[in-house]
Amino acid sequence: MSSTTWVxxxxxxxTVTKYVILTVVAIPWTLLPLWMLVVNSFKTESDAxxxxxxxxxxxxxxxxxxxxxxxxxYLIGLRNSLMVSVPTxxxxxxxxxxxxxxxxxxxxxxxxxxxxxxxxSIILPPAIVPTVVLLTRTGLTSTxxxxxxxLVGTRLGVxxxxxxxxxxxxxxxxxxxxxxxxxxxxxxxxxxxxxxxxPILFTVAVMTVINVWNDFFFALYMLKGAGNATLPLTLYxxxxxxxxxxxRNLVFAHVLMTSLPLLVAYIVLQRKVLSGLTxxxxxx
Amino acid sequence: xxxxxxxxxxxxxxxxxxxxxxxxxPPARGQRDGRRISYRLWFALxxxxxxxxxxxxxxxxxAFLSFTKWTGFSSTISFNGLDNFxxxxxxxxxxxxxxxxxxYAVITMLAQNVVALMMAKALQSSNRLNTFYRxxxxxxxxxxxxxAGYIWSAMLAPAGPINGFIGLFVPGFHFAWLGEQSTALIMxxxxxxxxxxxxxxxxxxxxLNTISRSVIEAAVLDGAxxxxxxxxxxxxxxxxxxxxxxxxxxxxxxxxxxIIFSTTKGxxxxxxxxxxxxxxxxxxxxxFGTSSALSFMIAILVMITAVxxxxxxxxxxxxx
Numbered sequence: 001m002s003s004t005t006w007v008x009x010x011x012x013x014x015t016v017t018k019y020v021i022l023t024v025v026a027i028p029w030t031l032l033p034l035w036m037l038v039v040n041s042f043k044t045e046s047d048a049x050x051x052x053x054x055x056x057x058x059x060x061x062x063x064x065x066x067x068x069x070x071x072x073x074y075l076i077g078l079r080n081s082l083m084v085s086v087p088t089x090x091x092x093x094x095x096x097x098x099x100x101x102x103x104x105x106x107x108x109x110x111x112x113x114x115x116x117x118x119x120x121s122i123i124l125p126p127a128i129v130p131t132v133v134l135l136t137r138t139g140l141t142s143t144x145x146x147x148x149x150x151l152v153g154t155r156l157g158v159x160x161x162x163x164x165x166x167x168x169x170x171x172x173x174x175x176x177x178x179x180x181x182x183x184x185x186x187x188x189x190x191x192x193x194x195x196x197x198x199p200i201l202f203t204v205a206v207m208t209v210i211n212v213w214n215d216f217f218f219a220l221y222m223l224k225g226a227g228n229a230t231l232p233l234t235l236y237x238x239x240x241x242x243x244x245x246x247x248r249n250l251v252f253a254h255v256l257m258t259s260l261p262l263l264v265a266y267i268v269l270q271r272k273v274l275s276g277l278t279x280x281x282x283x284x
Numbered sequence: 285x286x287x288x289x290x291x292x293x294x295x296x297x298x299x300x301x302x303x304x305x306x307x308x309x310p311p312a313r314g315q316r317d318g319r320r321i322s323y324r325l326w327f328a329l330x331x332x333x334x335x336x337x338x339x340x341x342x343x344x345x346x347a348f349l350s351f352t353k354w355t356g357f358s359s360t361i362s363f364n365g366l367d368n369f370x371x372x373x374x375x376x377x378x379x380x381x382x383x384x385x386x387x388y389a390v391i392t393m394l395a396q397n398v399v400a401l402m403m404a405k406a407l408q409s410s411n412r413l414n415t416f417y418r419x420x421x422x423x424x425x426x427x428x429x430x431x432a433g434y435i436w437s438a439m440l441a442p443a444g445p446i447n448g449f450i451g452l453f454v455p456g457f458h459f460a461w462l463g464e465q466s467t468a469l470i471m472x473x474x475x476x477x478x479x480x481x482x483x484x485x486x487x488x489x490x491x492l493n494t495i496s497r498s499v500i501e502a503a504v505l506d507g508a509x510x511x512x513x514x515x516x517x518x519x520x521x522x523x524x525x526x527x528x529x530x531x532x533x534x535x536x537x538x539x540x541x542x543i544i545f546s547t548t549k550g551x552x553x554x555x556x557x558x559x560x561x562x563x564x565x566x567x568x569x570x571x572f573g574t575s576s577a578l579s580f581m582i583a584i585l586v587m588i589t590a591v592x593x594x595x596x597x598x599x600x601x602x603x604x
Contacts, residue, residue: 018406022417029478030420032445033435040438051438053445099331102324111324114332121339123531123590125539125582127346129567129575134342153338156331185323214428216542220564232428236545239434248438255431262426270419275410277486278493 041065041252048249064253071241072254073226077234078261080223081213084148084230089208091152093201096159101193103160104167105175115164121157132221142224150222151212159204166200167193203276213262231258343583349576356570368577380554381562382581388473388558389537395477396484396533397526403481404488405514418489422482432479433472433546437462440471465555468548472556475543480536484529491525492518523601531593538585559585 032053040048041064043056068074103115131150132141140146174196178188194201216232223229229237235258239251266273353364372378403421407414424432439446440461451457461471495518503513519526541560544550550557550565559582566575 019413019417022406026417026420028446030423033439034423036438036445037435051441051444052448095331095334099328102328106324108324111328114328114335117340118331118335121335123535124339124343124586125579126339127342127576127579127583128563129572129579130342130345130349131338133345133572134337149334150338153334156335157339160331185327189327210426214430216428216430216545217539217560221567232430232542235428235430239546246434246437251434252438255427255434259427259431263423266423266426270422271415274415274418274422274486277483278410278490 037252037256040248041250041256043249045247045249048247048252051248060249064249065257067250068238068253068257072238072250072257073229073234074231074254074257076227077229077231077258080144080229081231081261083144084151085209085212088148088151088155088212089205091148092155092159092208093205095152096156096204097163097194097197097201098189099156100160100163100167100197101189103164105172115160118157118160121154122161126154126218128217128221135222141222142228144223144228147218147222147228150218151215154218155208155211158207162204163197163200166197170196199276199279202272206273206276209265210262234258346576346580346583349573350580351577352573354573354576356572361573364573368574372574372577377557377562378578378581381557381559381578382585384469384554384556385538385540385558385560385582385585387469388476388540388556389534391470391473392476392480392537392540393530393534395474396481397529399477399481400484400488400529403485404492407485408489408492418482418485421485424479425482427479429476429479429542430546432475433543436471436475436478437547462548463552465552468552468555472543472547473537475547476537476540479543480533484533487525487529488522491522495521520600523597527594527597527601530597531590534593535586535590538582538589 035053036051039053039055040051042059042061043064044058044060047057047060099118103111106112135141135146135150138146140149174192175188178192183191214232215230216236219230219233220236223233226234226237235251235254238254239246349361350368351363351365352361353367354361369378407418407421427435438444441447442458442460442463446461447457447459459467461467499517499521500513503517508516539560540558541564544556544558544561548556550561559578563575563578563582566572566578
């Protein structure tokens with residue numbers, strides 16, 4: 001009896017210690033960087049030149065955030081980022097799930113070969129120079145369309161890899177039943193496969209949104225001209241537009257505005273996002 | 285709709301239209317496979333085409349272009365053997381950038397996996413409090429690597445909060461973490477690890493939660509300590525998640541660029557000049573051949589590490 005009480009008391013002490021440690025880690029890990037970002041974006045340029053966690057001496061919120069809109073091309077970046085992210089994610093989900101269904105259910109050798117090619121595209125680095133040349137030769141360089149195609153072509157691998165593994169765990173009976181009832185292939189896909197795949201579609205959607213919204217590498221090579229810039233590119237251009245080094249207050253305001261759409265979506269959906277990524281079978 | 289109704293209600297839906305070569309209708313001679321493959325292929329074709337055009341072909345082209353003389357100043361591309369690699373070596377770019385990339389990737393991979401394993405162990409069970417901490421530690425994943433770089437260059441600035449904190453114990457502490465040859469590379473690698481650890485943690489949590497409770501309970505009854513259970517049961521059973529995380533974090537870091545663009549820009553000197561940074565420099569000078577050669581070097585790194593690594597880690601995996 002006494003030993004059980006000892007165990008529970010000991011267990012409680014361990015639990016308390018655990019959360020104390022976690023809190024101590026969370027402060028420099030998440031809270032301090034976020035605080036730095038917010039508080040310095042409210043300061044004047046000279047005030048933010050020495051980065052500190054102190055509150056602003058002079059509050060400069062309106063000026064800073066107005067500059068992000070006027071000089072930082074924020075709205076152009078936002079429009080382009082939406083124009084890129086939405087079709088890219090939709091295309092990855094649609095085309096990836098269609099292909100995954102085929103890969104999971106077919107024993108064709110040629111399909112298996114292409115499945116391996118797509119799986120390889122996850123780990124092998126994108127060959128950026130030839131991709132840019134390919135876009136130039138096809139007249140798609142510096143256009144949002146070319147950028148979207150390149151993004152889709154290199155992000156489909158993850159979707160196909162995860163979804164193929166997932167469909168293989170599903171019984172084929174539903175598809176066969178639907179087929180007996182005379183459903184067309186498209187109807188089987190649309191009304192049987194897609195609903196069954198909903199969890200993995202959500203997981204991949206989350207991963208792809210984060211990846212595409214934040215893409216800088218492809219954008220740097222493929223999007224030329226201020227009119228085509230997505231948010232990471234407008235942020236980079238804005239940060240490097242001053243001859244006098246980084247104007248930290250303005251850059252931080254831009255960082256915050258650039259990350260805001262994802263942060264808001266995350267705050268609203270966080271439970272779903274976290275459980276989707278944890279239970280969505282990222283490990284396949 | 286009919287199909288789903290049939291599934292939900294279990295009742296057959298009256299519908300007479302049947303297709304030849306359907307999944308289970310008896311095949312006409314030689315037709316079954318042909319038909320089946322053809323519609324399977326149609327469904328997979330758009331994805332295959334896009335991947336081939338924007339991953340496969342450029343990848344193969346890149347391998348060839350690494351061995352060509354190709355610049356923005358001439359329209360001819362001619363084969364020149366190993367000249368690109370030799371000239372890049374003579375300039376000290378190839379060896380140095382490869383070394384920097386490998387060090388960067390190894391630090392990032394180790395830091396991410398050690399941090400994520402500890403976090404996953406601490407936050408394994410899905411109670412309310414753990415969910416709160418999970419979401420806190422996941423937040424950095426949402427920021428772009430570029431943003432992560434800007435934030436941490438402020439945190440690590442000589443007069444920034446990190447030094448301010450150390451200054452509490454070491455009065456007058458002043459050190460440019462990102463401005464010194466000795467620490468810049470480690471710091472940018474750690475910023476990369478900071479950005480991604482939250483996601484790696486979730487993969488480990490998902491791996492830990494696939495281990496059946498009965499195995500753990502049996503070990504508890506046998507008197508195994510928490511460390512012993514982790515060491516002898518959870519670690520081996522976590523192997524698939526471990527393989528996935530180690531390979532993807534390592535391979536992903538070989539292509540690092542963004543964080544370096546927003547922190548050190550390759551400096552101080554060339555201390556943080558990773559391969560992708562050199563690729564961009566060569567490309568910017570119109571030297572497409574050498575640029576491709578450096579890019580191909582990243583692919584070589586991935587191939588010579590990922591393949592043996594996957595093979596080795598897979599071999600060690602045990603299955604419940």
